[in-house]
Amino acid sequence: MARIAYQRRKAKSETSEHTPPFTFDVWRLLFGAVLIASLFIVSLFISKPGPPATQHPLNLDFGGELTLVGYDQSKIRNQKSEINLVWQAQHPLGVPYGMNIRLVDDLGLIWSDTNIERPRDWRFFPGTHVWMPDQFIYDSYVLKPLPGAPPGAYHLEAIVYRGDTLQALSVQRIGEYVIERPTNLPPAEPLANLNGLALIGLQADREAAAPGEPYRLTLRWQAASASLTDQGFKLELIDSTGAVVHAIAEPVAPKYPPSKWVAGDVLDQPVVFRLPARLNSGGYTWQLNGNIKLPVALQVNAPDRVFTPPALSSQLNVELGDSISLLGYNLTTSGSEIKVELVWQARTEMAESYRVFLHLLDANGNLVGQSDGEPANWTRPTPGWLAGEVVADSRTLTAPGPGEFRLRVGLVDEAGNRxxxxxxxxxxxxxGTIILAP
Structure with missing residues (x-):
């Protein structure tokens, strides 16, 4: 009997050596469970077969890749609101796209936190590389206006970008978002007091700039008391000798004036302008209302100015608008590369920023190459030009191959008008015409 029992145990042991371990079945079961759970979760926020109803139907095209079907918006509570977008792929994408939303004012300034926050009940959704055209994807956000955002109407924008390169695919305005009340905070240490209105913060968008470049100085105001009166302020730019070289006068928060504020209300006020063309290189400071020194400095880096035209292979002397002339150009070619040096001259100083377009056309008049933007690779905005100043603007185009081509050039204003x-x-x-040999 003992021998029989031993043989049975031995047989069982030998059999067990050739039986797959129990853990193999566990892993298969776990994998299957995860797969089923994933499909279930995906089905919770993918709608089929027709587009869902939304508060704000849109059907907006984003770069020929995605359609924003519409969005829902919850009531604003504690300065926050939930925004639920509904997306649809226009075709099998195979590309990882990312999305976000933001608040933008009429100047293009962003007034919301760009870090993505999801609602508490938000569920993961699959990447766009696996989306199919018959699916509708719910994409939810918590929209948080920045502290200090002034009350008023803002543009709600949706952004789509490549998730792997962060390159923008499309940015579109999708609706309006209204902030009804300002942020209210405990009293802060003021930099200055103006009749019950405290200046509690000051921020410049950069430490150094060139004449003609845009510059933004943001003032943060706080109501130190109730029953404020509407008032204005004056900012002055001071050079190293103490002289005022530029002044700006504005009302405090004109779209939501101080008479509407209560104690503790905080509003940010951006002051946006272009630096005057006549500023010299050096350090500058700011003062408020003629005698209050402000803790912010600006380094101005003026360009080397030229008032004599260079030698030109082709002279034109064409006047564009009221302020600029195209004196001529120099042109060289190397293979398919075409280098053009445009030479501009300011007839007067100007407030508007003009951009250059240089187009390459083939023999049939088709656009096959272009170089657009502010002069001198974005370093010489036209509001920084002095009367009589000459500005060289070098640009390079690449032809698609040999053949006959034409060049045309011009200027557009900030609205895109030539x-x-x-x-x-x-x-x-x-x-003129360019012939590139094979």
Whole structure:
């Protein structure tokens, strides 16, 4: 009997050596459970077969890749609101896209936290690389206006970008968002007091800039008491000798004036302008209302100015608009590369920023290359030009191959309208024909 029992145990042991361990079945079961759970979770926020109803139907195209079907918005509580977007892929994407939302004012300034916050009941959704056109994806956010955002109407924008490169695909305005009340905070140590109105913060968007460049100085105001009166302020830019070289006068928060504030209310007020063309290089400071020194400095780096034109292979002397002339250009080619040096001259000083377009057309008039932007690779904005100043603007184009090509050039204003040019009423000046050999 003992021998039989031993043989049975031995047989059992030998059999067990060839039986897959129990852990193998566990892993298969776990994998299956995870897969089923994932499919279940995905089904919770993917709607089929038709588009869901939304408070704000849109059907907006984002770069030929995604459609924003619409969005829902919850009531604003504690300065926050839930925004629920509904997306649909226009075709199988295979690309990881990311999305976000933001608040923007009429100047293009962002007034919401760009860090993504999800609602508490938010559930993970799959990446866009696996989206199919028959699916509708729910994408939820908690929208948080920045502290100090002034009450009023803002543009609600949706952004789509490549998740792997962060390159923007499309940015579109999708609706309006209204902030009804300002942020209210405990009293802060003031930098200055103006009749019950405390200046508690000051921030510049940069430490150094060039003449003609945009500059933003943001003042943070707080109501130190109730029953304030509406008032204004004056900012002055001071050079190293103590002289005032630029002054700006504005009312305090004109869209939500101090007479509407209660004690503790905090509002940010951006002051946006372009630095005057005549500023010299050096250090500058700011003062408020003529005698209050402010703790912010600015380094101005003025360009080397030229008032004599260089030698030109082609002279034009074409006037564009009221302020600028195109004196001529120099052109060289190397293979398919075309280098053009445009030479501009300011007839007067100007407040508006104009941009250059240089287009390359083939023999059939098709656009095959272009170089657009502010002069001199964005370093010489036109509001920084002095009367009579000459600005060289070098640009490079690449032709698609050998053949006959034409060049045309002009200026556009900030609204995208071309400046009329003498002899060229449509604002596109022909620079001639180029033949590139094989």
């Amino acid at each position: 400046l009329a040019a003498a002899g060229w009423p449509e604002g596109a000046i022909e620079l």
